[in-house]
Amino acid sequence: DKFSKDHLRSLNSIHSKHGASFAASLASLLRVQTRADLLALDQLMYREYCASVPDSTLFVEVELKPFTSTAIFEFNPVLVSTCVDLLAGGSPGAGVAPATISDIDKAIIKPIVELALRQYIEAWACCLELKPTILGMSTESTMRQILLPSEAVLVCGYEVSLGESVSMMSICLSASAIEPVLPALTSGRTLNSMGRGRVSVDPALMKNFEDVALECRAVLGRAPITVGEVADLEIGDLIRLSTQQNGCAELWVGEVAAFAGVLGLSGKNIAMKIAGPLDGDAS
Numbered sequence: 254d255k256f257s258k259d260h261l262r263s264l265n266s267i268h269s270k271h272g273a274s275f276a277a278s279l280a281s282l283l284r285v286q287t288r289a290d291l292l293a294l295d296q297l298m299y300r301e302y303c304a305s306v307p308d309s310t311l312f313v314e315v316e317l318k319p320f321t322s323t324a325i326f327e328f329n330p331v332l333v334s335t336c337v338d339l340l341a342g343g344s345p346g347a348g349v350a351p352a353t354i355s356d357i358d359k360a361i362i363k364p365i366v367e368l369a370l371r372q373y374i375e376a377w378a379c380c381l382e383l384k385p386t387i388l389g390m391s392t393e394s395t396m397r398q399i400l401l402p403s404e405a406v407l408v409c410g411y412e413v414s415l416g417e418s419v420s421m422m423s424i425c426l427s428a429s430a431i432e433p434v435l436p437a438l439t440s441g442r443t444l445n446s447m448g449r450g451r452v453s454v455d456p457a458l459m460k461n462f463e464d465v466a467l468e469c470r471a472v473l474g475r476a477p478i479t480v481g482e483v484a485d486l487e488i489g490d491l492i493r494l495s496t497q498q499n500g501c502a503e504l505w506v507g508e509v510a511a512f513a514g515v516l517g518l519s520g521k522n523i524a525m526k527i528a529g530p531l532d533g534d535a536s
Contacts, residue, residue, distance in 0.1 A: 255296060255405055255428040256435070263380075263438040264431075265294055268409045268424070271376035276413075278368055283339040288414040289422075295410070300402035302425055303394075311354055313366050314388040314399055319381070322430035323388065323399050325423075326369060328362070330354060332413055332420035337361045339415065354392045366390070373424070380437040400427055407431060471514070471525050472503040501528055 256264070272289040280287035297305075311333050313326040334351045337358050338344075351358070370385045377383050391397075400406065405428040413420050474494025496502065501513040504525060514525040 255432065256407070260435055260438055261294060264407070264409075265291070267376050267380075268294065271373050272411050274375060275369055275372040278372055279365070279415075282364075282368065283336065283415065285339060285416045286414075288412075290412050292410045292412055295408045296428070297406055297408055298402065299400040299404045299406050299425075299427075302406055302408050302423075303397050303402075305408075306423070308394050309351075309353060309392050311359070311362070311390060311392055312397055312399075313390050315370065316386040316388055317426075317430075318384040318386075319434065320383075320426070320430040321433065322427035324427075324430075325399060325425040326366065327423045327425065328366070329413075329421040331418065332415075332422055333358060333362050335415050335418040335420065336365050340364075344416075359390050363390070369422075381434055404429070467507050470505050471516070472505060472510075473516070474500075474502070503531060 269291045272291045276287045276289035279289070306327055307330060309330050311328040311330070313328070315324045315326055317324045330351055333354055340361055366387065370387070374383045374385065389396075407426045407428055409424040409426075411422045411424075413422055474496030476492050476494050478492065502516055502525065503510050504512040504514050504527065506512075510531050512527050513529055513531045514527045517524055517526055
């Protein structure tokens, strides 16, 4: 065992996030209901990992800097066949493993591989910046001597559902390559601690949201009244609210009660001065 429970917990969070984001992006690309669930993180010998995958599976060798060793993204033949069919305009079926994965299949499936890599980078972004490079794609078992047979590896297995088709994919990382970056998993920047302190925001990401419009509204107070009383309301009627005269109103941003504020005037306009974040659930 190369990793502590805390390290495994952080690695599990990273790869669970990767599965969820990869499934969402894949569903958008293929236009089919998609799931990618992390089944397990296993610590194995490399020869045990090679023996656990089908002979005709697609091995993608990836250089993941700053990892010092080549990583492997493995795509089950059924997954490759289903993705190729969907990308070619077919409909999602039960999925059948092809006899062989041709060079044309590899060319068609490459955007899916690149999508998986992009989502993998994002999953690690909270604690490490990865720079991937695809080194090769192969289905030949004789070409799998990427690592030493006795080398310890971390294997992340996913169950991928595309419509009615259920298949597998996996990521194999050398334990010796992960060990140098383990401090990044426990330095307070992992997924488990993202909610603590102030989190820096990527300026490029913020720029994409600059022109997004959100409805903001002030809720002055609440009062329970019946439908009959609403029907009988006339001009000049008073409704007693729960808010005190000098109390704070609620500022809702979209469907979220975000801030408490004090009502006043800004020139000739009615305004609201933010007093602070709203505690608790206002709904």
